[in-house]
């Protein structure tokens with residue numbers, strides 16, 4: 001067994017891991033990055049954020065081309081070459097993971113391929129192709145991420161996939177059932193619908209994307225209602241019979257069809273669970289919760305002072321940008337800097353059509369916390385730009401603390417909401433009040449104007465709209 005040693009060892013190379021490794025190396029430390037796969041980038045780059053957005057781009061162009069017929073421009077029925085669509089998506093992944101490998105090399109970060117498990121407080125054993133290697137460290141950063149939650153009653157069948165299987169895009173089914181109306185399920189539904197599949201979504205809660213406010217999600221629900229075959233809210237799947245001619249699904253709940261329904265493909269997208277239970281953390285003395293999370297302090301330190309944890313494995317929200325922000329804290333704290341993970345906000349975005357984005361407090365949370373808040377809501381039906389692009393179903397909503405008129409939350413639903421929400425996040429972090437936002441001159445005609453208009457609506461000074 002060969003031995004390696006580094007000042008900093010990072011376990012897992014997702015957005016948490018590779019960013020931690022790079023920041024630690026930039027700060028002058030020698031770093032080893034352990035990853036079980038032969039590419040860096042973790043879930044996000046290989047089977048998550050990036051491939052889903054590449055496919056969503058394809059879906060958007062297909063949908064927009066179709067919508068243009070209402071404006072007098074017809075492109076005819078699109079022809080799909082599924083292999084080429086997949087190649088495009090794979091090319092995007094390759095470009096990015098290849099870039100990461102180059103960046104690691106440029107920084108002299110040593111990458112070790114294999115599955116790592118703690119064997120002591122300062123050592124990890126890495127196994128690859130039956131060979132074992134010992135890696136010792138002064139400090140470790142656990143960035144081992146999360147995995148898909150499986151529904152135990154789903155049979156083993158090629159036609160039943162999780163998000164990774166759906167992103168492989170092997171074929172487009174005639175009728176696809178998406179179990180789970182959360183962000184990942186709905187993004188995949190957006191892709192497969194654009195490619196020609198009929199879509200049924202089943203969700204146990206009384207709204208899609210349960211974490212977001214109801215009024216925001218309602219816009220998405222209304223927009224997709226006519227496009228999807230069925231949306232079964234407050235309903236769950238209890239049984240799937242995999243037969244030769246299809247997958248027969250039994251439902252239970254408020255909107256459950258009486259008889260089993262037949263589908264050609266099922267995407268199970270009911271959540272993700274942390275990998276804390278798979279790395280023998282106890283051998284290093286690191287505590288793991290019953291659910292597999294690893295608790296840390298605000299400097300990302302676990303209960304063992306020289307071992308840090310970041311990303312999906314430390315808790316919700318399981319988002320790449322949260323992992324990245326935490327990675328910088330961990331690496332800088334190891335380098336002796338005083339840095340804390342203490343954001344006021346972490347934005348969430350569903351890259352559906354329309355997009356749903358929110359940051360800071362939702363109304364639901366503000367009510368639960370007893371915050372005395374006011375709302376400024378600007379409907380896109382009054383936005384010249386939204387009307388011009390024929391997408392006026394959305395709105396921009398800001399929440400203000402009535403004590404000082406500071407913005408404490410915001411939600412946007414509509415095209416490009418994911419880009420637009422950044423301004424609201426900055427406003428919250430900077431402590432902006434309604435006047436600061438309303439007085440900031442936004443370019444006209446843009447969808448971003450809707451943010452300043454929402455502030456003006458709250459102040460009661462919004463007059464001449466489009």
Ligand code: FAD
Nearest residue numbers: 012014016036042043044048049116145311312318319320
């Ligand atoms: P991960 O990305 O999970 O990386 C962990 C890495 O560690 C993996 O490469 C794994 O192979 C490796 N590993 C684990 N255990 C070991 C071990 N013992 N030894 C060696 N290697 C190990 N987030 C967003 O912010 N925006 C999005 O648009 C978005 N879209 C998504 C779409 C999908 C379909 C999915 C599934 C997720 C999406 N996410 C998105 C979530 C995002 O991918 C995660 O939050 C992010 O990847 C978490 O980063 P991480 O570094 O904590 O872990």
